[in-house]
Amino acid sequence: xxxxxxxxxxxxxxxxxxxxxxxxxxxxxxxxxxxxxxxxxxxxxxxxxxxxxxxxxxxxxxxxxxxxxxxxxxxxxxxxxxxxxxxxxxxxxxxxxxxxxxxxxxxxxxxxxxxxxxxxxxxxxxxxxxxxxxxxxxxxxxxxxxxxxxxxxxxxx
Amino acid sequence: xxxxxxxxxxxxxxxxxxxxxxxxxxxxxxxxxxxxxxxxxxxxxxxxxxxxxxxxxxxxxxxxxxxxxxxxxxxxxxxxxxxxxxxxxxxxxxxxxxxxxxxxxxxxxxxxxxxxxxxxxxxxxxxxxxxxxxxxxxxxxxxxxxxxxxxxxxxxxxxxxxxxxxxxxxxxxxxxxxxxxxxxxxxxxxxxxxxxxxxxxxxxxxxxxxxxxxxxxxxxxxxxxxxxxxxxxxxxxxxxxxxxxxxxxxxxxxxxxxxxxxxxxxxxxxxxxxxxxxxxxxxxxxxxxxxxxxxxxxxxxxxxxxxxxxxxxxxxxxxxxxxxxxxxxxxxxxxxxxxxxxxxxxxxxxxxxxxxxxxxxxxxxxxxxxxxxxxxxxxxxxxxxxxxxxxxxxxxxxxxxxxxxxxxxxxxxxxxxxxxxxxxxxxxxxxxxxxxxxxxxxxxxxxxxxxxxxxxxx
Numbered sequence: 001x002x003x004x005x006x007x008x009x010x011x012x013x014x015x016x017x018x019x020x021x022x023x024x025x026x027x028x029x030x031x032x033x034x035x036x037x038x039x040x041x042x043x044x045x046x047x048x049x050x051x052x053x054x055x056x057x058x059x060x061x062x063x064x065x066x067x068x069x070x071x072x073x074x075x076x077x078x079x080x081x082x083x084x085x086x087x088x089x090x091x092x093x094x095x096x097x098x099x100x101x102x103x104x105x106x107x108x109x110x111x112x113x114x115x116x117x118x119x120x121x122x123x124x125x126x127x128x129x130x131x132x133x134x135x136x137x138x139x140x141x142x143x144x145x146x147x148x149x150x151x152x153x154x155x156x157x
Numbered sequence: 158x159x160x161x162x163x164x165x166x167x168x169x170x171x172x173x174x175x176x177x178x179x180x181x182x183x184x185x186x187x188x189x190x191x192x193x194x195x196x197x198x199x200x201x202x203x204x205x206x207x208x209x210x211x212x213x214x215x216x217x218x219x220x221x222x223x224x225x226x227x228x229x230x231x232x233x234x235x236x237x238x239x240x241x242x243x244x245x246x247x248x249x250x251x252x253x254x255x256x257x258x259x260x261x262x263x264x265x266x267x268x269x270x271x272x273x274x275x276x277x278x279x280x281x282x283x284x285x286x287x288x289x290x291x292x293x294x295x296x297x298x299x300x301x302x303x304x305x306x307x308x309x310x311x312x313x314x315x316x317x318x319x320x321x322x323x324x325x326x327x328x329x330x331x332x333x334x335x336x337x338x339x340x341x342x343x344x345x346x347x348x349x350x351x352x353x354x355x356x357x358x359x360x361x362x363x364x365x366x367x368x369x370x371x372x373x374x375x376x377x378x379x380x381x382x383x384x385x386x387x388x389x390x391x392x393x394x395x396x397x398x399x400x401x402x403x404x405x406x407x408x409x410x411x412x413x414x415x416x417x418x419x420x421x422x423x424x425x426x427x428x429x430x431x432x433x434x435x436x437x438x439x440x441x442x443x444x445x446x447x448x449x450x451x452x453x454x455x456x457x458x459x460x461x462x463x464x465x466x467x468x469x470x471x472x473x474x475x476x477x478x479x480x481x482x483x484x485x486x487x488x489x490x491x492x493x494x495x496x497x498x499x500x501x502x503x504x505x506x507x508x509x510x511x512x513x514x515x516x517x518x519x520x521x522x523x524x525x526x527x528x529x530x531x532x533x534x535x536x537x538x539x540x541x542x543x544x545x546x547x548x549x550x551x552x553x554x555x556x557x558x559x560x561x562x563x564x565x566x567x568x569x570x571x572x573x574x575x576x577x578x579x580x581x582x583x584x585x586x587x588x589x590x591x592x593x594x595x596x597x598x599x600x601x602x603x604x605x606x607x608x609x610x611x612x613x614x615x
Binding site (some may be wrong): 001002004005007008009011012016019020022023024025026060097109110112113114115116117139140143146 | 210214217218220221224266269270271273274277280281284285286287288289290291292293294295296297298299315317322323326357358361374479526
C-alpha cells in the first residue's frame with residue numbers, strides 16, 4: 001500500500017503548498033484597512049450609534065444556481081424584527097446585518113466556515129459576527145458580495 | 158471441510174483410517190469476515206449520511222460538492238481508523254475471523270493506508286472548497302487556531318499520522334523506534350476522534366449519524382485502552398524463565414523457556430509473542446514460532462533479521478519472560494487431509510519442528526517435509542530432522558540445499574509426491590517463496606483450499 005500512502009502525501013502536501021502560497025499572495029495584495037461596503041455598517045440595529053437605515057443595495061440576480069439563488073432580488077417592504085425572529089432554523093434562516101434582513105437558508109450548506117457558524121445567528125442581529133467572522137477575522141470582499149445576493153430588504157425600526 | 162467456530166467435531170481423514178477431534182474455534186483461513194465487516198460499517202455510514210439531509214442539497218454546486226465529499230471522506234476515514242485500532246488489539250475473535258494473526262496484520266496495513274488516505278482527503282477537499290471564496294480562509298485551515306480546539310485536534314492527528322506513517326514506510330529506523338511510532342499512531346486516534354465529534358459538519362447535529370459515529374469511536378477507544386492497559390485480559394499471558402540460550406549457527410539462536418506458573422497450551426505450528434524482562438535488548442514483545450511439541454517447555458529458533466533479533470543471544474539464562482498467546486491458524490491439525498507435504502524455507506522450519514515432534518501424538522498422517530536452506534541450515538536442526546524421520550514411519554524428510562539443488566519448486570515436489578492433487582500443502586518461509594509456490598501449485602492443479610501458509614515476518 002506504499003503507492004496509496006505516497007499518493008496521499010503528495011496530494012496533501014501539494015494542497016497545503018498551493019493554498020498557503022495563494023493565501024499569502026492574496027493577503028499581501030489586499031490593501032490595509034479595506035473600506036466596508038455602504039450597505040454594511042458596524043453598528044447594530046437599534047443601537048444609539050446606528051445610522052439611518054439606507055435603501056437596500058440590490059444585487060444583480062445571480063446566475064441560475066440553486067444553492068446561491070437568493071429568495072428575493074426585488075425591492076421589498078421593510079421587514080420587522082418580529083418577522084425576522086420567525087425564521088430561526090437551518091431550514092429557514094433569516095438574520096440581520098447592517099440594518100438589513102438576509103435570507104441565508106440556501107447558503108448555509110455552502111458556507112465555507114460550515115453551517116454551525118451561521119445557524120446560531122438565525123433570527124438574530126449578526127452584524128458584528130459577520131464583520132469579525134465571529135471573532136476570528138474578517139470576511140473577504142467576495143464574501144460581502146455574496147451576502148448581497150441574499151438580501152431581503154431593510155429592517156424596520 | 159469447514160468447521161464452524163466453537164464446534165468440536167469428530168472427523169475422518171481421507172482414507173478413513175482414524176478419527177480425531179479438531180481444536181475448537183477453527184475456521185477456514187479467509188479474510189472474508191473482515192471485508193464483510195468493513196462493508197457493513199461503511200454501508201451503514203453511507204446510508205445514515207445520505208439520510209441526514211436531501212442528497213440534492215449536498216451537490217448543488219462545486220463548493221457544496223467538495224464539502225459533501227470531504228465530509229464523507231472524514232466520516233469513512235474515522236470509521237476505518239477505529240477498525241484498525243480494533244485489529245491491533247489481538248482479539249481472538251478477530252483472529253479466528255481472519256484465519257490467522259498474520260492475515261489480521263496484513264489487513265490492518267491495508268485498512269490503515271485507506272483510513273489515512275480518506276482522512277487526508279478530507280481537509281484537502283475542504284481547502285479547495287474554501288478557496289472558492291477566499292484563499293486566505295483556505296490557507297487558514299492548515300494553521301493552528303487557539304480559538305478552535307477541534308481544528309487543532311484534527312491538525313495534530315493528521316500531521317502526526319503523516320509523519321509517523323512516512324517514517325515507518327520509508328525510513329530505516331531501529332525496531333524500538335518502529336514500535337514507538339506504531340504506538341503513536343494508536344494514540345493519535347484520540348485527537349482524531351475528538352475532531353470527528355466536535356468539528357461540526359454532518360456529525361455535529363444530533364441524530365443517528367452522530368450516535369453511530371460516537372459508537373464506532375467508542376469501540377476504537379475501548380480497543381485502544383484494552384490493548385494498552387489490560388492486555389492480559391484481552392489475550393492470555395504466561396510467565397516463563399529462560400532455561401538455555403544456544404547459537405545454532407552464526408545467524409540463528411535457540412532459546413528454551415520453562416514455565417514459572419501455568420504453561421501455555423498450544424497447537425503445533427502456532428506462535429507466541431515473547432518479551433524478556435530486565436534485559437539489555439529491551440522489553441518489547443516479538444512474535445516467534447514455537448519449535449517444540451506441546452507440553453511444558455517452549456522452544457524458539459530465532460533468526461537474526463534485524464537490530465533486535467541480532468542481539469537475542471544476549472538474553473541471559475534465568476531471565477524472566479512473558480509469553481502472550483498462542484496465536485496462528487497454521488498447523489497440520491487444522492487441515493482436513495492427512496497426506497501432507499510440508500515445505501519450509503530457511504527459518505520457516507520452526508513451526509514444522511513442533512509439528513514433527515508432535516506427530517506421534519495424533520496418528521494417521523503421512524508427511525513429506527521439504528526443507529530448503531541456503532547451505533546454512535543449522536547442523537543440529539538437520540540432525541534432529543534426520544533422527545525424527547528415522548524413528549517415524551509417517552515422516553519423510555527431503556533436504557534441499559538451494560545453492561546446490563536450486564529452489565524448491567512444483568517439479569521437485571511432483572517428483573517426490575507423485576499426484577499433487579490429493580496432497581495438503583503447508584508452506585512456511587519468506588513471502589517470495591510462498592507466493593511463487595502457491596502460483597506453481599495452483600498451475601499444477603492443486604486446489605486452492607489445499608494450499609495453507611502463514612507469512613513469516615509479518
